Amino acid sequence: MSQPAHRLANERIAWFNGKWVPEREVMVPFRDRSWLYGDGAFDMTRTFDGHIFRIKEHIDRFYRSLRYLRIDPGMGPAEMVALSEEIVERNNHLWQEGGDWWVGQRVSRGVNAVGDEGWEHTGPNVVIEMMPLPFKARAKMYRDGAEVIVPPVRRTAPDMLSPRAKTHNYLNMIVAEQPVKAANPDAWAVLLDENGNLAEGIGSNIFIVRDGVLKTPREKFVLPGVSRQMTIDMAHKLGVKFDERDIDMFDAATADEMFLTSTSLCILPVSSFNGQKVADGKIPGPVTQKLIAAYSAEVGCDFVAQYLKHLAKEQKFFGSFFSKKNALASFSNPPPDPPTPAAASHPGSAPGCRQTAWPRSCPVPGARRRYGAGP
Numbered sequence: 001m002s003q004p005a006h007r008l009a010n011e012r013i014a015w016f017n018g019k020w021v022p023e024r025e026v027m028v029p030f031r032d033r034s035w036l037y038g039d040g041a042f043d044m045t046r047t048f049d050g051h052i053f054r055i056k057e058h059i060d061r062f063y064r065s066l067r068y069l070r071i072d073p074g075m076g077p078a079e080m081v082a083l084s085e086e087i088v089e090r091n092n093h094l095w096q097e098g099g100d101w102w103v104g105q106r107v108s109r110g111v112n113a114v115g116d117e118g119w120e121h122t123g124p125n126v127v128i129e130m131m132p133l134p135f136k137a138r139a140k141m142y143r144d145g146a147e148v149i150v151p152p153v154r155r156t157a158p159d160m161l162s163p164r165a166k167t168h169n170y171l172n173m174i175v176a177e178q179p180v181k182a183a184n185p186d187a188w189a190v191l192l193d194e195n196g197n198l199a200e201g202i203g204s205n206i207f208i209v210r211d212g213v214l215k216t217p218r219e220k221f222v223l224p225g226v227s228r229q230m231t232i233d234m235a236h237k238l239g240v241k242f243d244e245r246d247i248d249m250f251d252a253a254t255a256d257e258m259f260l261t262s263t264s265l266c267i268l269p270v271s272s273f274n275g276q277k278v279a280d281g282k283i284p285g286p287v288t289q290k291l292i293a294a295y296s297a298e299v300g301c302d303f304v305a306q307y308l309k310h311l312a313k314e315q316k317f318f319g320s321f322f323s324k325k326n327a328l329a330s331f332s333n334p335p336p337d338p339p340t341p342a343a344a345s346h347p348g349s350a351p352g353c354r355q356t357a358w359p360r361s362c363p364v365p366g367a368r369r370r371y372g373a374g375p
Contacts, residue, residue, distance in 0.1 A: 145271025
């Protein structure tokens with residue numbers, strides 16, 4: 001049951017088997033079946049400006065995963081929702097402006113007891129936790145677009161283990177992603193299903209647009225993401241034609257637009273597929289742009305600007321660093337000749353700054369101009 005609210009000055013707290021404890025005190029036994037075999041389920045949502053996103057839909061999906069695995073967490077969905085909301089409250093003093101959280105629920109089947117160890121608890125281990133979203137690590141993808149690569153490893157077939165359950169066993173995805181990351185650490189792996197059609201990536205669904213029609217792989221072969229469903233709902237509201245269908249490699253290679261969805265990414269445009277530009281490589285495309293605007297309005301947060309703000313901070317830091325370095329160098333080196341008109345940068349933009357069409361609140365220099373908003 002819930003304990004009186006308390007906060008730790010600089011450490012997150014988590015809910016573990018009925019108690020609120022510092023994260024470092026969440027200790028799952030080494031004989032736990034989730035540690036031994038990946039025998040457990042989890043779900044993850046996020047916050048927007050400190051407010052939890054579609055928690056009911058995430059918990060409903062979580063309990064479908066648990067039912068599929070035949071694990072009883074010892075509490076109903078309503079209590080899991082309440083505890084998930086409470087953990088945000090309890091850790092809210094650590095929230096930083098411009099940041100947000102992942103909020104996760106994890107349940108294992110419990111300890112695989114031999115019988116003579118004297119375990120105090122052998123039933124399901126339940127953890128509710130949260131951690132900061134990786135805005136800085138992902139920010140440049142919202143400027144340049146994601147690079148998607150299809151690995152040789154296929155997604156686990158539904159008649160073996162349903163991908164619609166979000167389980168702790170992610171080895172299929174992890175092994176598939178390894179050669180992709182070895183070739184390009186910034187690339188995003190999207191696996192094919194058993195039939196050679198696009199399936200999904202780690203924690204992400206994929207969409208394409210061709211001839212104005214939005215398409216995504218069939219639910220049978222993927223984890224049905226909450227943001228996936230939200231994107232489909234928004235498409236219907238916006239009058240965008242939608243088709244849930246098999247998408248083969250030809251469809252992907254000839255797509256007019258492509259993007260990924262997930263609760264943390266929201267909607268992330270894809271600029272290249274298997275090393276080839278998606279259409280002309282410019283992101284976002286017109287349909288993607290409409291969906292991004294609708295998504296931002298729905299959650300009350302300009303998530304693109306939120307990601308790019310961290311990129312802008314990095315640019316500001318390095319700009320300041322190199323300005324100081326150049327100031328010192330100027331004592332011993334004469335200034336260079338001024339650029340010729342042909343070589344001069346576009347007025348109001350930083351040299352080499354890629355002007356990308358994002359919402360008008362975008363903090364990256366030059367990004368607003370393509371919206372006709374001026375510098």
